[in-house]
Amino acid sequence: MERDITKRLLHWYRKEGRDLPWRRTSDPYAIWVSEIMLQQTQVATVIPYYEKFMATFPTTADLAHAPLGTVLKVWEGLGYYARARNLQKAARIISGQYNGEMPDDIETLTSLHGIGRSTAGAIISIAYGKKAPILDGNVRRVLCRLFAIRQNPSLAPVQKKLWNISERLVPEKNPRCFNQALMDLGAMICAPKNPDCTACCLRSLCLAYSKGLQKTLPVKSPGRKVPHYHIAAGVIWRGGKILITQRPAEGLLGGLWEFPGGKLKEGENPIQAAAREILEELNVTASVGDLISTVRHAYSHFHITLHAFHCRYVKGPLKTTHPYRWVSPEELSHYAFPSANRKIITVLKKGDLTPISFLL
Ligand code: SF4
Numbered sequence: 001m002e003r004d005i006t007k008r009l010l011h012w013y014r015k016e017g018r019d020l021p022w023r024r025t026s027d028p029y030a031i032w033v034s035e036i037m038l039q040q041t042q043v044a045t046v047i048p049y050y051e052k053f054m055a056t057f058p059t060t061a062d063l064a065h066a067p068l069g070t071v072l073k074v075w076e077g078l079g080y081y082a083r084a085r086n087l088q089k090a091a092r093i094i095s096g097q098y099n100g101e102m103p104d105d106i107e108t109l110t111s112l113h114g115i116g117r118s119t120a121g122a123i124i125s126i127a128y129g130k131k132a133p134i135l136d137g138n139v140r141r142v143l144c145r146l147f148a149i150r151q152n153p154s155l156a157p158v159q160k161k162l163w164n165i166s167e168r169l170v171p172e173k174n175p176r177c178f179n180q181a182l183m184d185l186g187a188m189i190c191a192p193k194n195p196d197c198t199a200c201c202l203r204s205l206c207l208a209y210s211k212g213l214q215k216t217l218p219v220k221s222p223g224r225k226v227p228h229y230h231i232a233a234g235v236i237w238r239g240g241k242i243l244i245t246q247r248p249a250e251g252l253l254g255g256l257w258e259f260p261g262g263k264l265k266e267g268e269n270p271i272q273a274a275a276r277e278i279l280e281e282l283n284v285t286a287s288v289g290d291l292i293s294t295v296r297h298a299y300s301h302f303h304i305t306l307h308a309f310h311c312r313y314v315k316g317p318l319k320t321t322h323p324y325r326w327v328s329p330e331e332l333s334h335y336a337f338p339s340a341n342r343k344i345i346t347v348l349k350k351g352d353l354t355p356i357s358f359l360l
């Protein structure tokens with residue numbers, strides 16, 4: 001059965017495989033960048049980011065030597081910013097320790113920041129043409145269905161089983177096309193909700209299809225309730241400039257800039273929370289004025305509603321442990337902001353950017 005699967009997939013891929021920008025190269029750096037961008041992100045979203053990233057940082061050395069702010073700016077809007085920070089950390093190691101050459105073995109690759117076994121397998125097979133299995137989300141789903149695996153694939157023993165299957169399937173000859181075929185089948189045919197089994201080249205071999213289980217596999221983890229937070233933030237004006245602060249380099253949205261603020265405490269309204277957060281975070285008193293906008297944003301593990309207000313600096317020597325800048329409204333576009341803050345900037349740009357009362 002395994003040999004049949006491999007043969008049919010390769011045949012299907014030759015006719016139906018996707019033509020993607022990172023498939024027109026065998027540059028391991030480009031393939032690495034694309035694989036990192038594709039984690040938790042759709043192909044259509046990735047393409048323009050990939051093209052801009054490669055035009056800005058065409059080699060590992062360019063990425064290694066760029067300021068982190070520039071890397072985050074190019075990544076702005078793609079989310080999961082740890083991916084960008086890890087790419088740069090790994091690029092610095094490749095530049096410093098490997099003469100700018102991407103390593104070509106799994107062990108060294110997986111020792112680098114942000115490269116797991118599946119990403120390493122993709123780089124090894126796609127860029128170097130060496131046999132190496134992959135197991136990203138698409139592949140996991142296809143294998144669970146093909147082999148009718150009824151246990152939760154996030155459990156360690158099930159993962160081990162899936163890795164073994166992927167390893168057995170990938171051929172010595174042409175592992176590049178085979179792994180790309182598996183990815184494409186998962187993305188185009190064996191989709192999460194409605195697998196198009198009638199168009200699938202593996203239908204007659206698929207155990208889930210033969211048992212009518214294609215829509216119930218893979219088994220899902222029990223759902224978690226996603227917390228929702230209300231955040232208040234202030235666009236603090238002083239003499240025509242706006243205060244922005246930078247988040248710590250590590251952690252959620254690390255290294256990005258934002259308007260100061262934080263979570264509402266119990267019993268507080270957004271205006272009170274904005275004034276308190278500004279005082280606590282910056283040691284300054286600000287008067288909180290008009291609401292600019294209320295925006296919602298979904299992160300992977302929680303959702304937020306952000307209430308952003310025009311604020312005016314009143315008094316107090318500014319003291320904060322975070323880097324900060326007073327910038328003109330035009331200069332906001334030079335900095336990388338999280339998506340919710342970016343939505344606030346869009347609203348600001350549509351309206352009167354510098355309300356007269358806040359310039360006085
Ligand atoms: S037959 Fe259906 S469930 Fe099975 S691999 Fe193909 S698309 Fe997926």
